[in-house]
Amino acid sequence: MEGLIVLLIIVVIGMLVFRWNNKHRKQKLEGFQLPGNAPEVLEEHVAFYQRLSATEKVEFRERIRDFLSRTEVTGVGGVEVDDVDRLLVASSAIIPIFHFKGWRYNNISEVLLYQGTFSKDFHTQGAGRNVLGMVGDGALHRQMILSKPALRQGFLAENDGNNTGIHEFVHLLDKADGATDGLPEYLLDKQHIAPWLREMHRQMQLIRQGDSDINPYASTNEAEFLAVAASYFFEKPELLQEHHPELYQLLCEMFKM
Numbered sequence: 001m002e003g004l005i006v007l008l009i010i011v012v013i014g015m016l017v018f019r020w021n022n023k024h025r026k027q028k029l030e031g032f033q034l035p036g037n038a039p040e041v042l043e044e045h046v047a048f049y050q051r052l053s054a055t056e057k058v059e060f061r062e063r064i065r066d067f068l069s070r071t072e073v074t075g076v077g078g079v080e081v082d083d084v085d086r087l088l089v090a091s092s093a094i095i096p097i098f099h100f101k102g103w104r105y106n107n108i109s110e111v112l113l114y115q116g117t118f119s120k121d122f123h124t125q126g127a128g129r130n131v132l133g134m135v136g137d138g139a140l141h142r143q144m145i146l147s148k149p150a151l152r153q154g155f156l157a158e159n160d161g162n163n164t165g166i167h168e169f170v171h172l173l174d175k176a177d178g179a180t181d182g183l184p185e186y187l188l189d190k191q192h193i194a195p196w197l198r199e200m201h202r203q204m205q206l207i208r209q210g211d212s213d214i215n216p217y218a219s220t221n222e223a224e225f226l227a228v229a230a231s232y233f234f235e236k237p238e239l240l241q242e243h244h245p246e247l248y249q250l251l252c253e254m255f256k257m
């Protein structure tokens with residue numbers, strides 16, 4: 001009987017601690033604030049944000065606030081991370097899922113910023129350092145690595161349709177169904193899968209023939225095609241629509257634009 005009472009007390013204490021922890025975490029997430037100059041920074045640097053209505057801008061800021069309350073942005077090897085970096089990382093994350101109300105990434109908790117490019121095994125010195133961003137796997141599960149200069153250039157430089165931050169978050173979305181294969185099954189309705197595969201392969205063929213303005217890196221494989229085409233779509237939608245109307249239409253379906 002006494003044992004039962006002790007057990008009961010332990011269970012009740014356990015439940016109280018669990019509830020307190022949950023409440024505490026919720027308060028911490030809800031209390032997280034964006035820097036005061038966030039609207040100006042977004043207005044100045046994020047083309048996608050500039051095109052939103054006033055109401056959508058408020059929603060966009062709430063989505064990036066929520067993202068940053070749950071995701072660390074960490075500099076590696078002495079890299080300093082400032083508010084602009086955090087806002088650009090969060091914008092990269094939210095742009096692809098902005099039209100999916102209430103969506104959150106459940107496959108990332110930290111974004112690491114490196115000073116330059118790095119090799120596929122994360123060396124920042126020596127040969128083979130040509131990677132601008134990477135979605136982590138294995139030991140780096142739930143992490144993403146971005147080159148800080150590439151992140152900034154994607155938003156701040158003359159807009160050429162390439163954006164490393166958006167590119168990597170599209171890989172993360174693609175990966176969410178278990179396979180990074182250019183077919184983001186959570187985003188595509190069944191009836192759009194076959195047209196998407198057809199259009200993707202047609203476009204990759206055109207790139208290989210030198211008949212396309214899409215970054216040739218997109219012909220590497222299907223996953224890279226999706227990430228490159230999506231960056232083009234979010235950065236220069238009018239141009240993509242003009243040059244590749246079918247591809248544009250399918251990306252509209254995919255990202256609910």
Ligand SMILES: [Zn+2]
Pocket residue numbers: 167171223224227
């Ligand atoms: Zn890629």
